[in-house]
Amino acid sequence: MPKYNFDEILNRRGTNSLKWNVGENELPMWVADMDFRTAPVITEALQKRLALGAYGYSVIPDEWSDAYIHWWKERHHLDIRKEELIFSTGVIPTVSSTVRKLTTPNENVVIQTPVYNIFFNCIVNNGARVLENPLILKDGRWEMDFEDLEKKLADPQTSLMILCNPHNPVGRIWTKEELSRVGELCAKYGVTVISDEIHCDIADPGKEYVPFAGVSETCRRISVTAIAPTKCFNIAGLNTSAAFIPDRILRHKVWRQLNTDECGEPNFLAITAAVTAFEKGGEWLDEMNAYVRANKDYAIDFIRKNMPEIDPLDTEATYLLWADCRKATGPRTDLQKFIRKETGLYVSCGEQYGVTAGQGFLRINLACPRALVEDGMRRLAEGIRKYAAAR
Ligand SMILES: Cc1ncc(COP(=O)(O)O)c(C=O)c1O
Numbered sequence: 233m234p235k236y237n238f239d240e241i242l243n244r245r246g247t248n249s250l251k252w253n254v255g256e257n258e259l260p261m262w263v264a265d266m267d268f269r270t271a272p273v274i275t276e277a278l279q280k281r282l283a284l285g286a287y288g289y290s291v292i293p294d295e296w297s298d299a300y301i302h303w304w305k306e307r308h309h310l311d312i313r314k315e316e317l318i319f320s321t322g323v324i325p326t327v328s329s330t331v332r333k334l335t336t337p338n339e340n341v342v343i344q345t346p347v348y349n350i351f352f353n354c355i356v357n358n359g360a361r362v363l364e365n366p367l368i369l370k371d372g373r374w375e376m377d378f379e380d381l382e383k384k385l386a387d388p389q390t391s392l393m394i395l396c397n398p399h400n401p402v403g404r405i406w407t408k409e410e411l412s413r414v415g416e417l418c419a420k421y422g423v424t425v426i427s428d429e430i431h432c433d434i435a436d437p438g439k440e441y442v443p444f445a446g447v448s449e450t451c452r453r454i455s456v457t458a459i460a461p462t463k464c465f466n467i468a469g470l471n472t473s474a475a476f477i478p479d480r481i482l483r484h485k486v487w488r489q490l491n492t493d494e495c496g497e498p499n500f501l502a503i504t505a506a507v508t509a510f511e512k513g514g515e516w517l518d519e520m521n522a523y524v525r526a527n528k529d530y531a532i533d534f535i536r537k538n539m540p541e542i543d544p545l546d547t548e549a550t551y552l553l554w555a556d557c558r559k560a561t562g563p564r565t566d567l568q569k570f571i572r573k574e575t576g577l578y579v580s581c582g583e584q585y586g587v588t589a590g591q592g593f594l595r596i597n598l599a600c601p602r603a604l605v606e607d608g609m610r611r612l613a614e615g616i617r618k619y620a621a622a623r
Contacts, residue, residue: 345586403547
């Protein structure tokens with residue numbers, strides 16, 4: 233018997249929620265933010281902290297690093313040492329600060345498109361250049377193009393690569409072999425890897441992600457890994473994460489930049505939330521993953537039965553669907569806007585994740601109660617039908 237009720241519909245309107253800052257009739261299934269109540273143990277711990285009424289500055293206690301160390305050892309079979317962890321206010325602050333520290337203007341940063349749109353900002357805002365290594369879709373499964381990757385890494389202007397592991401939006405869990413090849417190639421050309429592992433705990437039941445730094449000594453040595461409990465426990469607004477950097481010199485550099493950028497100080501709830509999630513949230517997380525998998529099954533089945541021009545492309549990690557709509561759109565880029573206008577369904581537009589690599593795709597967030605998924609699928613079918621009729 234499930235212990236938690238993921239069917240419960242929370243009314244997030246009027247709470248300054250980024251996701252729900254939409255019109256009355258709109259249904260948001262865009263930004264990677266869940267509509268589930270977080271694990272009750274986390275809420276209880278935060279309420280206890282709030283009850284004191286004194287919200288001053290915080291220190292980072294040993295229990296914070298212990299919680300990460302224990303979770304990664306138990307869940308992901310990776311040994312982390314206390315001194316290898318640095319607190320950061322977010323995964324994106326870590327990515328952005330690391331890009332700033334490790335590149336000079338006009339150097340290349342390789343990313344595997346389609347990929348999380350904010351990576352582009354982290355690169356461009358720091359004066360570096362985006363170098364795309366597009367993923368390849370082979371028999372319904374996304375794969376890395378290693379030949380092209382080597383070319384991009386071999387460019388003398390390339391100094392950094394940002395890996396998304398598991399990958400947002402395509403939902404792949406990269407294998408040990410794939411990650412090892414990435415590590416060897418990056419080491420060969422002197423390229424540092426930032427591995428964004430924020431989605432690591434959102435995986436289908438029975439599936440396990442592979443931490444990049446755990447794959448080989450080379451991967452450990454050349455990597456900055458950004459990890460957090462935020463995405464998988466629905467606590468992203470609490471701004472709590474860690475950078476895991478085994479190499480001492482690299483760690484010192486990133487630590488200095490996080491400090492300079494003032495991203496190294498926790499707010500008064502950040503430590504409590506992370507420690508409680510990792511110490512006591514496991515059972516909730518497992519149920520959440522099973523619920524999301526069932527949502528994916530429902531949505532994929534619905535799309536296959538009702539929208540033959542859409543290929544929902546199953547995912548093994550994340551709560552996202554990366555739907556291939558190219559049969560419906562052809563070369564057009566207006567599908568997402570059209571669906572929002574006609575049906576109120578607000579999903580993410582593929583082109584955000586790479587103008588070419590994402591063209592004709594939609595990203596659909598399924599981390600919500602089943603009734604909302606059902607509503608979303610009905611709206612999607614209506615939108616696709618009207619889109620075809622309007623052409
Ligand atoms: C791959 C990836 N990295 C980072 C983030 C955001 O991380 P944070 O809120 O910790 O900056 C997201 C949020 O959607 C994401 O999908």
